[in-house]
Amino acid sequence: MNKTFITILILVIVILGGYFLLKRTEVQAPTQETSQTPVITEESPSVDQNVATNIITFTSSGYSPNPLNIRSGDIVTFKNESSVNMWTASGMHPTHIVYSGTSLSEHCPDKTNVTFDACQGIPPGASWSFKFEKIGSWGYHDHLHPTFFGKIIVE
Ligand SMILES: [Cu+2]
Numbered sequence: 671m672n673k674t675f676i677t678i679l680i681l682v683i684v685i686l687g688g689y690f691l692l693k694r695t696e697v698q699a700p701t702q703e704t705s706q707t708p709v710i711t712e713e714s715p716s717v718d719q720n721v722a723t724n725i726i727t728f729t730s731s732g733y734s735p736n737p738l739n740i741r742s743g744d745i746v747t748f749k750n751e752s753s754v755n756m757w758t759a760s761g762m763h764p765t766h767i768v769y770s771g772t773s774l775s776e777h778c779p780d781k782t783n784v785t786f787d788a789c790q791g792i793p794p795g796a797s798w799s800f801k802f803e804k805i806g807s808w809g810y811h812d813h814l815h816p817t818f819f820g821k822i823i824v825e
Pocket residue numbers: 759762763764765766811812813814816
């Protein structure tokens with residue numbers, strides 16, 4: 671009777687020991703996965719930093735930086751830090767035909783945002799973004815003050 675009890679007790683200890691040993695290896699596995707996660711998060715901000723560099727500020731002295739080199743598919747944000755409205759548009763003034771192949775009267779208002787033309791004055795403190803899909807050297811200007819102009823080189 672005592673011998674059977676001891677045998678069962680040993681069996682229970684062995685089974686429980688094996689169970690906890692297995693459970694520990696299961697716990698260890700996700701720990702390795704979580705240690706890999708920060709590597710992925712470290713990559714994401716560097717992508718955001720690339721996007722953040724494509725900012726052109728518009729002040730009372732015009733557009734800066736100028737010219738700006740970007741890659742096809744990049745988004746450029748034009749920030750109006752002047753005290754007047756800013757209407758950024760493709761050359762040439764007044765038709766804006768160079769980037770899209772269509773004139774201002776044909777492509778404005780641009781609901782799909784595929785023509786390089788804000789199609790309206792952007793107020794001070796606001797910004798306007800455009801995604802460049804076409805490779806080339808694209809001159810632009812402020813349609814409201816055409817003496818302010820710049821160039822975006824898409825590679
Ligand atoms: Cu114009």
